[in-house]
Amino acid sequence: MKTQLSSKPGDQIVLAHGGGGxxxxxxxxxxxxxxxxxxxxxxxxxxxxxxxxxxDRLALTIDSYVVxxxxxxxxxxxxxxxxxxxxxxxxxxxxxxxxxLSLVLTEGFEKSxxxxxxxxxxxAADEAGVNVVTGDTKVVGHDQGDGxxxxxxxxxxxxxxxxxxxxxxxxxxxxLINGPVGDHGLAVMMAxxxxxxxxxxxxxxxxxxxxxxxxxxxxxxxxVFMRDPTRSGLAGTLADLARSAALHIVIHESDIPVRPETxxxxxxxxxDVLESANEGKFLMVVRPHAAGKALHLLHQHQLGQDAAIIxxxxxxxxLAGVCELLTDIGGRRVxxxxxxxxxxxxx
Amino acid sequence: MKTQLSSKPGDQIVLAHGGGGxxxxxxxxxxxxxxxxxxxxxxxxxxxxxxxxxxDRLALTIDSYVVxxxxxxxxxxxxxxxxxxxxxxxxxxxxxxxxxLSLVLTEGFEKSxxxxxxxxxxxAADEAGVNVVTGDTKVVGHDQGDGxxxxxxxxxxxxxxxxxxxxxxxxxxxxLINGPVGDHGLAVMMAxxxxxxxxxxxxxxxxxxxxxxxxxxxxxxxxVFMRDPTRSGLAGTLADLARSAALHIVIHESDIPVRPETxxxxxxxxxDVLESANEGKFLMVVRPHAAGKALHLLHQHQLGQDAAIIxxxxxxxxLAGVCELLTDIGGRRVxxxxxxxxxxxxx
Numbered sequence: 218m219k220t221q222l223s224s225k226p227g228d229q230i231v232l233a234h235g236g237g238g239x240x241x242x243x244x245x246x247x248x249x250x251x252x253x254x255x256x257x258x259x260x261x262x263x264x265x266x267x268x269x270x271x272x273d274r275l276a277l278t279i280d281s282y283v284v285x286x287x288x289x290x291x292x293x294x295x296x297x298x299x300x301x302x303x304x305x306x307x308x309x310x311x312x313x314x315x316x317x318l319s320l321v322l323t324e325g326f327e328k329s330x331x332x333x334x335x336x337x338x339x340x341a342a343d344e345a346g347v348n349v350v351t352g353d354t355k356v357v358g359h360d361q362g363d364g365x366x367x368x369x370x371x372x373x374x375x376x377x378x379x380x381x382x383x384x385x386x387x388x389x390x391x392x393l394i395n396g397p398v399g400d401h402g403l404a405v406m407m408a409x410x411x412x413x414x415x416x417x418x419x420x421x422x423x424x425x426x427x428x429x430x431x432x433x434x435x436x437x438x439x440x441v442f443m444r445d446p447t448r449s450g451l452a453g454t455l456a457d458l459a460r461s462a463a464l465h466i467v468i469h470e471s472d473i474p475v476r477p478e479t480x481x482x483x484x485x486x487x488x489d490v491l492e493s494a495n496e497g498k499f500l501m502v503v504r505p506h507a508a509g510k511a512l513h514l515l516h517q518h519q520l521g522q523d524a525a526i527i528x529x530x531x532x533x534x535x536l537a538g539v540c541e542l543l544t545d546i547g548g549r550r551v552x553x554x555x556x557x558x559x560x561x562x563x564x
Numbered sequence: 565m566k567t568q569l570s571s572k573p574g575d576q577i578v579l580a581h582g583g584g585g586x587x588x589x590x591x592x593x594x595x596x597x598x599x600x601x602x603x604x605x606x607x608x609x610x611x612x613x614x615x616x617x618x619x620d621r622l623a624l625t626i627d628s629y630v631v632x633x634x635x636x637x638x639x640x641x642x643x644x645x646x647x648x649x650x651x652x653x654x655x656x657x658x659x660x661x662x663x664x665l666s667l668v669l670t671e672g673f674e675k676s677x678x679x680x681x682x683x684x685x686x687x688a689a690d691e692a693g694v695n696v697v698t699g700d701t702k703v704v705g706h707d708q709g710d711g712x713x714x715x716x717x718x719x720x721x722x723x724x725x726x727x728x729x730x731x732x733x734x735x736x737x738x739x740l741i742n743g744p745v746g747d748h749g750l751a752v753m754m755a756x757x758x759x760x761x762x763x764x765x766x767x768x769x770x771x772x773x774x775x776x777x778x779x780x781x782x783x784x785x786x787x788v789f790m791r792d793p794t795r796s797g798l799a800g801t802l803a804d805l806a807r808s809a810a811l812h813i814v815i816h817e818s819d820i821p822v823r824p825e826t827x828x829x830x831x832x833x834x835x836d837v838l839e840s841a842n843e844g845k846f847l848m849v850v851r852p853h854a855a856g857k858a859l860h861l862l863h864q865h866q867l868g869q870d871a872a873i874i875x876x877x878x879x880x881x882x883l884a885g886v887c888e889l890l891t892d893i894g895g896r897r898v899x900x901x902x903x904x905x906x907x908x909x910x911x
Contacts, residue, residue, distance in 0.1 A: 230673045234703050244701060248678055249667075275622070279664035279717050280700045285708075317626035317717050320596075326577045331595055353627045354591060356581050357909060361632075361710035370626050370664050370717030562704060 274375040276311035278302055281368040285562040289408040291420030294367055295337030300424045300496055302371035303345045307426040308443040308499055310381050310433055311373030315350035318369055323362035345424035383461040385441035388532035391508035393501045395515055396523040397474040398451045402493030403482040405563050417478040421497035428518045435514055439507035445499045447564055452491040453554040454500055455540040465536035468528035470544045492555050494563045621722040623658035625649055628715040632909040636755040638766030641714055642684030644911060647771045647843055649718035650692045654773040655790040655846055657728050657780055658720030662697035665716055670709035692771035730808040732788035735879035738855035740848045742862055743870040744821040745798045749840030749910050750829040764825040770844035775865045782861055786854035792846045794911055799838040800901040801847055806887035813887040815875035839902050841910045
């Protein structure tokens with residue numbers, strides 16, 4: 218039952234359909250969403266928000282992790298699967314209630330490797346303060362998979378009435394990032410493409426819920442939007458935000474923190490650090506009066522030590538929907554969502 | 565990164581680890597559960613039960629579906645993924661609140677086939693009265709997967725205080741099944757092993773939540789336990805129940821409904837119909853006084869027309885933990901959970 222690449226590529230799924238870029242949007246828009254047709258999915262937040270019991274609001278999220286190699290500097294697929302789902306909850310303001318874990322293993326995968334992955338899951342779940350409450354395990358033939366694939370679904374609870382939403386973003390609002398970007402994508406790509414090259418690039422994969430809960434407690438409604446820039450990177454997240462808020466966003470390239478080794482790896486591989494995935498970062502939009510306090514709070518936390526204000530929302534209506542990057546050399550570049558797959562199997 | 569079968573099979577995952585039998589239990593016990601160590605997973609119900617907001621009780625379940633072929637008489641992987649998760653909720657007495665859907669597609673998979681699968685997901689979700697509220701899509705290389713793999717996670721709400729649990733089962737209680745067993749497993753195996761053979765065997769895959777909610781409304785606390793006998797079949801489910809309830813269960817083979825074409829297919833393939841997977845069946849244990857009414861209610865419903873009482877719980881303490889099958893020819897057979905994988909990639 219192996220699928221074949223036929224001569225009509227338009228009729229077939231290509232790797233880029235899974236890249237989180239425009240082709241993924243196309244697949245969702247053309248094939249997946251029309252058949253589901255539910256507002257929660259249409260809003261395209263990372264977690265669905267549900268109100269099953271009157272006033273309570275719950276968030277539900279799911280992601281499959283297919284990263285290759287499954288182990289990379291700074292983490293592995295187990296840590297990634299836990300952090301990815303917890304972070305999807307955190308950026309909609311939800312505290313984790315429980316995690317569901319499904320493994321698809323390939324025949325021949327080493328048990329010791331599975332132990333390594335399960336250890337990582339345990340440690341990451343402890344770090345995030347969440348329990349794995351249910352699970353499933355399947356195995357496919359040695360020629361029907363590629364080692365290990367993990368799907369995690371996380372359930373969270375949203376206290377209070379505050380909703381983080383692009384609709385709340387206004388001109389004047391300030392954009393922050395909690396640290397250097399591109400580390401995850403480039404750590405995985407270096408491990409895959411140049412496994413023998415010594416590099417200091419390490420994935421940033423980490424659970425952000427503790428830091429985000431602290432910020433929400435301290436800043437409340439002054440935080441209007443958050444998102445974790447995973448697939449398609451900071452560039453894709455900013456382009457999406459400008460479009461969905463229908464506002465002009467201006468970012469200063471020189472203010473975006475990037476580690477030297479990560480920039481070096483991006484140059485080596487010919488990749489754009491702004492389009493590279495992050496797994497321990499979040500973009501946050503706050504009201505102008507709260508920007509200073511937000512930065513201060515971030516700097517006090519281990520996962521926000523290198524946080525920075527990277528730009529603001531402008532009131533130029535002629536550029537509504539556009540995110541502009543003011544480059545280091547004084548130019549202007551419109552940030553767009555990558556078309557397809559810059560980095561296959563990166564998360 | 566292809567995994568290899570080495571000369572030390574004990575160190576590697578084998579297909580049978582995903583079979584839902586003893587080897588799966590071993591994998592869970594030795595590698596997975598020790599690292600998660602949470603009571604909800606230890607209880608090994610199909611759905612976790614959570615109380616995030618005081619009195620409310622929520623159920624969360626997750627399953628990955630790797631069935632091969634992805635389309636089979638009576639259904640496909642899309643219908644299977646929706647029904648499987650909804651049924652896992654239903655048997656713990658939970659009404660569905662929302663469904664999360666994650667797709668992992670293999671490069672080269674036909675878009676028209678994906679449309680077929682998404683149509684099935686839509687129809688099955690409509691049938692079950694549930695919405696897909698969030699999702700994810702990934703793609704792997706054409707030599708890194710086998711067409712399509714779906715993971716669904718379902719969130720449900722449990723009204724009232726009634727908990728369905730093996731601990732509630734008592735001597736005298738009556739066991740029912742809502743119809744003929746083995747259809748799903750044998751439909752898939754016939755499609756895989758004898759694709760050119762004409763057969764009337766069709767998968768029973770269907771959402772059971774409507775029927776089960778009706779039974780719970782009518783019978784309440786007289787229902788003490790339910791479980792859907794998927795991987796490892798009715799035999800595995802009965803063996804598990806006898807062990808976890810620590811009671812002696814007696815089943816009459818002649819009372820277990822089996823379609824003639826299914827029995828024929830099982831004979832052709834050399835498989836045991838009692839160990840074959842079901843995807844539209846549930847085993848129900850009721851108090852003796854409610855058995856007649858339960859059967860009557862089942863017979864009135866489309867998914868219970870061929871329901872039957874198949875046995876009862878005995879008070880023989882010397883056989884506590886054992887499920888005995890009284891065979892058609894007057895013999896006795898102890899039902900055991902299959903050791904490994906009778907049927908790989910059946911769900």
